[in-house]
Amino acid sequence: LNPKPYRGSRPLMRGWLHLLVASAATAVLASGRHATSPAPVLHFAVVTFVVPYWASACLHFVPWRKRTAHDLALALDFMGISAGYSGQTVxxxxKGEDRQEGAHWTHAAAAWAARLNLVATAALAVLLTVAMVNRQKKPVMLHMRGTRFGIMGINMMLLGFVETIKVHPVLPWLNLFLQLLGKVFVPGYFVRCVAVDATWRGPLPLWPGVWSAHENWHCVVLLLHVTQLYALTTHYASRP
Known part of the structure; x- marks a missing residue:
């Protein structure tokens, strides 16, 4: 593989979704309309709709022509995704639920999952730093690709573990939807239809030159993020 995505043709709609979501989320948070929302919900909004989407906009919306600039944007995008997973877990x-007197063991298990997810994100940061240093030998996209996917897989599994602990007891159908969409369809569609060596067109509509499988994937991810926000908001609203 020797892809040159920073020189290739780009679908007309590439990056617009990221820019619109990042701009809208930032505007809502800056407006102060979120003042009554619980702190964890605000934290989730920042690490899900602000940081990752701005990082993704830097990669997808800007038509990079220099390999170094594209590789840096790619590294920031990967970090944004991983930080999103670990931040959502947190x-x-x-805060402090696992240390409350009489807390169920699942609170402690969730807290440890969050810590491990932060460690996984830190490990990815080291990997991407090495990838940037060695970018002249191999593009960041291909540097330790399997390890990078593995770390993000750990991110996803730990988040899924915590989501199941928190959501399943109250809304089992919603947790099932979250896990099937986020841990099965999203990574499966990416590997088979979006990755640099993907060959399958997939079940979702395509518009050559305008809308690709990549855009379909990000739309599904946005649906996942909105559903996660709904689940988290419902969780904290149901607490006494």
């Missing part, structure tokens, strides 16, 4: 755990 939001679900809440």
């Amino acid at each position: 939001a679900w755990v809440g």
